[in-house]
Amino acid sequence: MQFSSALLENAVNEFSKLPGIGRKTALRLVLHLLKQEEEDVQHFSEVVSRMRNEIKFCQRCHNVADADICSICANSMRKQDVICVVENIRDVIALESTQQFSGTYHVLGGVISPLDGVGPSQLNIDTLIHRVQKEEIREVIFALSPTIQGDTTIYYIQKKLNPGVRITTIARGIAFGGELEYADEMTLARSLQNRLPIESYVSNK
Amino acid sequence: MQFSSALLENAVNEFSKLPGIGRKTALRLVLHLLKQEEEDVQHFSEVVSRMRNEIKFCQRCHNVADADICSICANSMRKQDVICVVENIRDVIALESTQQFSGTYHVLGGVISPLDGVGPSQLNIDTLIHRVQKEEIREVIFALSPTIQGDTTIYYIQKKLNPGVRITTIARGIAFGGELEYADEMTLARSLQNRLPIESYVSNK
Incomplete structure (x- = not known):
């Protein structure tokens, strides 16, 4: 692709670094932003940069947070x-969207996968064990992907x-x-x- | 979707305003940026905001430009x-990518389409006619979409x-x-x- 403007070209390059965004899509997004009001694009740019600079990870559950403790952990x-x-932040969002869970989370940051070089020490497993020991936890629910790696991780932690x-x-x-x-x-x-017994199926409906 | 961080939610909202980006894709892009180095995200944000604030439109052909005259018009x-x-900037990029055209462009900004409320006065037609009168233009090549609107526009201008x-x-x-x-x-x-005569076909191959 040939651009007559370096400003445009740089913006297309930045967008095409994002996952699943090719150069044609990047160009479409950039030309869309070009048509928006200057303040709107300024706002877009500020929100993205603030998000990266100011976001924190909950010291208790490793979920994304605006403070030291996330809003889920802080909710009495x-x-x-x-x-x-769970494996990652996306899983927290998915489970929260069901509005069926009223406990807390623990984000591992992945699953044990020796082939990918991910061992237990790279994951937030120690803090989970520490939490269970210290906080009088009644139940630990594993919501990991149903893969060999997920099952291995469950086995290791339990x-x-x-x-x-x-x-x-x-x-x-x-x-x-x-x-x-x-x-x-x-x-x-x-x-x-x-x-399941049929009664529990009917009552869940 | 339920977010435990307002910073994350705002960023997802901004990304999902872009064309063809739904909330799930927006979340994927934002979580990708979250994993990048702070400077890289800062750079992304600055490039986008600079692009919108500093980009200009060529005073001669209405193409995007870094100066008052675009690099194509300025190239002697x-x-x-x-x-x-052509209709828009994307068409200039497409034609430039063929590396077969060594003239200049004129970006109309659309085609005449009464149903969409686009008349000749909303397009850069006057400046084209002025250019042809003033600049001793030898040839005007229309590269518009092969639609009724495109044909109407060609007819009107010619x-x-x-x-x-x-x-x-x-x-x-x-x-x-x-x-x-x-x-x-x-x-x-x-x-x-x-x-076409077969000779011209063979010689183009």
């Missing part, structure tokens, strides 16, 4: 003795947790709206194994 | 007496141009790699009507 209405262990704590994982099964015939064997087998 | 190696008329100027349009026909049977009738009819 939530069950502080239940921890849901061996280190106090024996008194209740440890659960989110249910695996056929997704809502999913078709039985297209489900893989592993999922189908697990969903058969962990079948 | 280019044929200053040939003007290629009636206002000096009779001495050579007026051409880019060839319509079957696109390279396009299949004949899927071409629409209009394109096929025009490409038959404007058939």
Whole structure:
């Protein structure tokens, strides 16, 4: 692509560094911004730069936060003795969007994956074990991806947790709206194994 | 989507204002930026804001420029007496990428489209006619979209141009790699009507 303006070219280069944004899409986004009011683009630019400079990570659960402790940990209405262990911030947002969970979170920052060079020491596992020991936690819910790496991580952590704590994982099964015939064997087998009494199914509806 | 950080939420809101970027994609982009170095995000933000504040439009051809006159108009190696008329900046970039055109451009800013409320006065038509009168232009090439609106615009402008100027349009026909049977009738009819002697086809290959 040939640009007659270096300012335009630099902006397109910056946008095309973003994941999933090619040069054509980057150009479209930049030309869109070019058509907006100067203040709006100024605001866009400031919000992005403030976000990166001022955002913090919760000292307790490693979620994104505007202060030292995130708004979920700081909320006394939530069950502080239940921890849901997730891989990343996106999972927190997904679970919060269900509005079904009223405990706290713990963001691991990934799962144990020796092939990718990710061992337990790179993840926020020590702080989780410390939390469970110190805070009289009643239940630890694992909400990790149903992969070998996820299962390994669950296995590794649960061996280190106090024996008194209740440890659960989110249910695996056929997704809502999913078709039985297209489900893989592993999922189908697990969903058969962990079948539910019909009453609990009807009451959840 | 529920966010535990207002800084994050604001950034996602700003990104999701961009065309074709939904909230999930916006979140992915913002979390990507969150993982980058602070200076890199600062640079991104500055480049975007500088682009909007400092970019100019060429006083001669209305293309984007870093100065009062764009680098194409300012380039004395280019044929200053040939003007290629295009709808927008993106078309200039597309044509420049072919590296086949060594004249100058004129960006109309759209095409005449009464249904969308776009009349000749909203477009950069007057400056084009003025340029052709003043600058001893030899040829005006129309490179507009092959639509009714594009054709109307060509018809409107060519009636206002000096009779001495050579007026051409880019060839319509079957696109390279396009299949004949899927071409629409209009394109096929025009490409038959404007058939080329075989010599020119072979020499272009």
